Amino acid sequence: MQLLDLQHVSFRQGQSDILQNLSFQMPRGGHRLLLGPSGSGKTTLINLIAGLYTPDSGSIRIAGTDMASLPRPARDALRRRHIGIIFQTLRLVSALSLRGNLQLAQRLAGKPRDGAEIDRLLAALGLRHRADAALRQLSQGEAQRAAIARALAARPDLLLADEPTSALDDANADRVAKLLLETAAATGTTLLIATHDARLKAHIADVTELAPC
């Protein structure tokens, strides 16, 4: 069974069609690049897959279940069980330290607290020395890596990464892509990366191109 199964998904905001008749599948552990220029609907599609929006037509199934058919609490539970998101806007909780953000993600996902895993992730993303820093002190690129670390800390089945490399230089973009793929491979995580960053094509073969609308 496919972990993620999109069939003929269409979605419109107001008068404009943002996504039209989009279909693709991802098996458990699969990787896919969602490539498209700014405004092509990448973030919108991630919100659709996360069940925050409902498609106007077509279906999106997560582990065989169509989110649109579920009442809100069940949809929230399904998202909690399967999905992690790296937000394009990062959304780090500034009241907490970097480590606090990772701990929060583990707790909210219902995973046991795993300090060793947190340390490992922070080290792998070059953030170990920032573990207890206030978030305001992080640079844009550090903040982006922090958001990635937080999403990985919760060990989701399906990781939706929205522009994870937009603020990173080539070396770091390369490093982040490798880490995402390695972690995904090690944990069996299914990875969908939405980006306009063609650099990532070097790492992932399966690509869905979104046309500008």
Next chain:
Amino acid sequence: MLSLALAYLRERGLVTILNILLLALAVAMLIVLLLFSSQAADRFARDSQGIDLVVGAKGSPLQLILSSVYHVDTATGNIPLQSLDLLRKDPGVARAIPLALGDNFRGFRIVGTNPAFVAVHGAKLAEGRMFAAPAEAVLGADVARQTGAGLGQRFAGSHGLADDESQAHAATPFTVVGILAPTGTVTDRLILTSVASVWAVHGIAPHPDEAEHAGHSHEQSAVLDPRGSPQPEITAILVTYRNAMAAIRLPAAINRETALQAASPAIETARLLGLFGAALDGARLFAWMLAAIGGLSIFVVLLSAARAREGDMALLQVMGATRAQVMGVVLLEGLLVAAAGALAGLAIGHLLIALARASFPTLAAIGLQPWVLHPGEAAILAAVLAIGVLAALIPAARVFNTDLARTLSRGS
């Protein structure tokens, strides 16, 4: 969730502290008022128990009661000893106890009276025996503890109510023969001796018969002392009625037909508490308004914070928190601020009473206790916690109308 709520409170630390202070101030004020009014009323009631009427020199009835029942004011003057015998002959009087005031030892009043005084206040001897011979004294529990005086100790009183060693009657010292067990009444702070002992200190020769029996043969000579020395006088008489009729007849008769004044502790105390009561009610209203303002400020802070952290709240939900959990964080913030305010207020309130007690001897004299808890305090704390939760309710309810996707795609 607790750690997150704490993190948010810490993030806006100054505002949090101000909120806590505001509530603490209100709570402290409420606690002080509660303890003061309840303890004062309690104490007034206990001190005047068994005393139906006080007879003394003309003047302010309140002053008469304050000086001879609560021992906090100066006396209205002296009255002739014969008044005691007149009262004792009255069929409506069950008991009449003389008081001769005027001296103190280190600020503790020396009261010339008879052993029945001790019985009125339900006091019992802890050590030694009751005073009998002149110059023998029995100490209240606080007096013994604070002066460190024990049985056999000799001391001299000084004139007046204030502690002024320069006016000491060093020639006529007292000897401690007994110490009373604590009673929680004014007796704890008194030094009891016979009326004759007080006279002796002031060079008034007592009659051979002494005050207790004066009524039988010396009622005339008490007023006109044949030896020309100062007349034996007493300060006041504590009266216990024999029957209800006396309560109606006796005060009116005394006030109308004699040069004496009769005042009822119950009436004067009620008048005093009534005066106090209005002021206390005003202060209490003010304190509750302060608490309400504290609640309002929590509300304003949480509401603006809720707006500022809409993104965080949406994020928490998308990361797996239920709406109840997210609401819980906000409610917890309100509750924590209220709880901190309530506890700080509790501590400050009791501390203020302790401070007041240390700086105003009168408050110590009426037995204001800073370190006791009143059941009403639990009600105050509960009310303040409720204010905190109530103030957080509307900000918390905002989680029900946020569009998660839209909120999350706005810049952070």
